[in-house]
Amino acid sequence: MRIRVAAAVAAIVIAATAAAADRQDPHQLARDLFKELIEIKTTESALGSTPAAEAMAQRLRAAGFAAQDVHVVGPGGRKQNMVARLKGTGRKKPVLLIGHLDVVEALREDWTVDPFVFLEKDGYFYGRGTQDMKDGIAIMMTTLLRYHAEGYKPDRDIILALTADEEGSNANGVDWLLKNRRDLVDAEFVLNHDGGGVIVENGKVVQVDLTASEKVYADFDLTVTNPGGHSSVPPRENAIYSLARALDRVAEHDFAFELNNVTRAYFEHIAKRSDATYAGVLRGLLQTPPDPQALQQISQDAIYNAIVRTTCVATRLSGGHANNALPQTARANVNCRILPGHSPEEVRQELVQAIADPTVKVRYFNFLTEQLDDVAPNVRGYAPPPLRPDVLKPLERVAAKMWPGAPVVPSMSVGASDSIYTNAAGLPTYMVSGSALARDDVRAHGQDERMGVQAFYSAVDFFYEYLRAVVSYK
Numbered sequence: 001m002r003i004r005v006a007a008a009v010a011a012i013v014i015a016a017t018a019a020a021a022d023r024q025d026p027h028q029l030a031r032d033l034f035k036e037l038i039e040i041k042t043t044e045s046a047l048g049s050t051p052a053a054e055a056m057a058q059r060l061r062a063a064g065f066a067a068q069d070v071h072v073v074g075p076g077g078r079k080q081n082m083v084a085r086l087k088g089t090g091r092k093k094p095v096l097l098i099g100h101l102d103v104v105e106a107l108r109e110d111w112t113v114d115p116f117v118f119l120e121k122d123g124y125f126y127g128r129g130t131q132d133m134k135d136g137i138a139i140m141m142t143t144l145l146r147y148h149a150e151g152y153k154p155d156r157d158i159i160l161a162l163t164a165d166e167e168g169s170n171a172n173g174v175d176w177l178l179k180n181r182r183d184l185v186d187a188e189f190v191l192n193h194d195g196g197g198v199i200v201e202n203g204k205v206v207q208v209d210l211t212a213s214e215k216v217y218a219d220f221d222l223t224v225t226n227p228g229g230h231s232s233v234p235p236r237e238n239a240i241y242s243l244a245r246a247l248d249r250v251a252e253h254d255f256a257f258e259l260n261n262v263t264r265a266y267f268e269h270i271a272k273r274s275d276a277t278y279a280g281v282l283r284g285l286l287q288t289p290p291d292p293q294a295l296q297q298i299s300q301d302a303i304y305n306a307i308v309r310t311t312c313v314a315t316r317l318s319g320g321h322a323n324n325a326l327p328q329t330a331r332a333n334v335n336c337r338i339l340p341g342h343s344p345e346e347v348r349q350e351l352v353q354a355i356a357d358p359t360v361k362v363r364y365f366n367f368l369t370e371q372l373d374d375v376a377p378n379v380r381g382y383a384p385p386p387l388r389p390d391v392l393k394p395l396e397r398v399a400a401k402m403w404p405g406a407p408v409v410p411s412m413s414v415g416a417s418d419s420i421y422t423n424a425a426g427l428p429t430y431m432v433s434g435s436a437l438a439r440d441d442v443r444a445h446g447q448d449e450r451m452g453v454q455a456f457y458s459a460v461d462f463f464y465e466y467l468r469a470v471v472s473y474k
């Protein structure tokens with residue numbers, strides 16, 4: 001009896017401490033989570049995702065989330081994922097929040113600071129993952145902890161999935177969850193924190209992105225082989241010359257211009273805030289068919305060009321085996337970003353045609369098997385899902401309050417994210433985040449990755465309000 005009373009008292013004390021922890025200053029809570037995440041080395045070569053998945057699960061349990069609502073699941077080993085559920089009234093189907101725990105490799109010698117020590121300096125947080133995307137993990141965790149501490153019961157369950165292997169390797173957590181534990185992550189729609197964002201130009205917020213479409217990633221291997229021979233009696237042709245010519249044709253080749261509902265809306269918004277001359281150019285682009293001069297001008301801008309067409313670019317090159325021998329092999333990697341609605345195989349065939357040299361083999365690099373395949377996948381990037389009012393309207397409302405004058409712009413990401421898995425599984429996915437970033441300070445995957453301190457705290461405030469508006473949208 002005494003023991004039972006003591007245990008009950010202890011339980012109350014623990015619950016009270018947990019609740020107190022969640023009611024701490026939300027910025028401090030978010031900062032603590034951010035620091036903890038940055039300092040867990042979730043690269044492929046170090047720890048993988050498991051320790052971070054465990055750490056976040058532990059945080060939620062300590063705050064009083066029920067054991068049956070917090071799961072660490074996956075193929076096992078270093079590639080576990082964390083899935084947690086904040087229970088709502090169940091009036092509507094759940095919303096799923098996703099974010100990846102893994103980060104790209106970072107070498108200490110390439111950075112001016114240690115990439116795996118959380119550092120606040122001159123108004124910035126430094127560390128690998130501060131932009132991509134441990135900021136988002138910390139923000140989503142903070143939001144869930146706050147709702148839970150307040151006893152908030154939304155109209156729909158909010159599911160948070162923190163996952164492995166978005167940046168590469170072969171145990172993609174979102175894919176794994178959809179295939180093996182759909183019960184844990186099934187939802188009406190998905191908010192992916194790995195995109196969207198608040199765009200800053202000359203210190204001013206100019207745009208809030210709602211990313212609802214993205215390109216598909218594909219690598220192609222170009223190989224030319226040759227019997228080789230002595231370099232003192234060279235024939236006119238050799239493997240390196242053939243490959244160089246092929247690459248030249250790839251560089252010259254333009255894939256077809258194309259707009260979809262998202263990129264069309266994007267250019268319409270840009271036109272509205274451009275000066276008269278440029279607005280005219282953009283309107284020319286939006287005509288069907290587009291005005292050829294407008295298209296020519298837009299294509300000169302690398303960013304706009306990547307929005308209106310599939311792009312391919314040579315990224316690696318190797319060949320030959322001795323200074324005094326004719327090359328027996330020459331190889332290049334060509335990296336392509338494919339517009340929604342088109343498949344890697346379609347692009348492979350277009351490259352073969354553009355190269356127009358049967359001695360150049362064009363094969364697909366399969367990143368799952370790390371093999372070269374003669375034929376590329378025929379899957380097409382998902383068509384952009386319709387812009388749901390319960391995703392768009394709250395964004396417009398909260399953005400207008402936090403960043404007056406900056407329009408919400410539907411956009412297409414020229415990279416690729418886990419949204420490809422959720423969209424393919426029939427869960428319409430939107431990328432929204434309140435992290436403000438200057439256009440010229442994008443350091444994801446690069447050196448000295450950093451996030452503005454105020455930008456981070458604003459993003460914490462933003463997501464708390466935004467998600468609440470989404471789940472209570474009438």
Ligand SMILES: [Zn+2]
Binds near residue numbers: 100132166194
């Ligand atoms: Zn990312």
